[in-house]
Amino acid sequence: MTLREMDEAGHEHVAFYRDESTGLRCIVAVYDSRRGPAVGGTRMLDYDDEADALEDALRLSEAMAYKTAAAELPLGGGKAVIVGDPDEKTDDLLRAYGRVVDSYDGRFVTGEDVNIDVADLRVIQETTGNVGGAGGGEGTDVTAAGVVHGLRACFAERGGDDSLDGRRIAVQGVGKVGRALVERLVDEWANVVVADVDEEAVAAVEEEFDVESVAPEAIYDEPCDAFAPCALGGVLNDETISRLECDIVCGSANNQLAARRHADALAERGILYAPDYVVNAGGLVAGVTEMEGGDTAEALERVAAVRDRLESIFETARAEGITPLAAADRFAEARMAEGGESTLF
Secondary structure (H helix, E strand, O other), X not given: OOHHHXXXXXXXXXXXXXXXXXXXXXEEEEEEOOOOOEEOOEEEEOOOOHHHHHXXXXXXXXXXXXXXXXXXXXXXXXXXXXXXXXXXXXXXXXXXXXXXXXXXXXXXXXXXXXXXXXXXXXXXXXXXXXXXXXXXXXXXXXXXXXXXXXHHHHHHHHHXXXXXXXXXXXXXXXXXXXXXXXXXXXXXXXXXXXXXXXHHHHHHHHHHHOOEEOOHHHHHHOOOOEEEEOOOOOOEOHHHHOOOOOOEEOOOOOOOEOOOHHHHHHHHOOOEEOOHHHHOOHHHHHHHHHHXXXXXXXXXXXXXXXXXXXXXXXXXXXXXXXXXXXXXXXXXXHHHHHOOOOOOO
16 A cells, blocks of 8 residues: 555554464554544454455544544544454464554554454454453343434434334344344344344344344345444445335444445435444444543443434434435544543543
């Protein structure tokens, strides 16, 4: 990646690392640190090529910076990706990665993401203190709670009634967050339909919560009140948006839009889009709360602010004739420009 490309992307820092003895190959990207240390999880994937890994790190770090700013936290945004087969992950590789994180001297703080769990974080923590979430706090449930607050804000925006009772919600992805969301929705008497490429996960959720399921590709065509993407990103694109049979999109997945122009495509179809980095801030809130010495109950109280922020974003979008994404971006960019001094690290 060249400096000119970094100028265009807006990133402060992008670095590539390798450790011959453990086979570690990773990329760390810092999008913005004006508000404080860049925070962001680490994911491990067997990417098809290095370009895909870099694109993932760049997109995810940018989303984290917007997420921390939109949540008005004294933090910046970054992300790291480890390139490799998660089945070949070793403790030595994780310790080597911890040394990479430690070299940032607190300017980059990491946590869970795809194929990096709490047990992995505890190994990483052996070589760096710059890890959040290793205490095993319930970030998953806090994230799911944030999505529920987001759905309530969306339904209120559309019709004034924020009840989930009887609403048909299509949940794409029933991993940790998706499963927790299904549980909360069922408790609220919503009518839930799910889909996931993991057939065993779908079967478990069907049995536990007595919900319907459809094939992974059919979820886009499912008539529903709200579509909740809770899997990987890029699911809202030229092909899928034209198929959606819903009034609202509100879910936990990062980078749901394949490109920013797809926010306009949703608006043109009359679909209300809740910007993902506002809705899915629960995991971040849980991590920060843990670092400050708080517990899950406190994090669940704090994540209720997701609804307030969305309501403000929807109000701005209505008043100025722009998409909710444009309104959210404007808010986050203003917070980043203000800067600040972190009190957490």
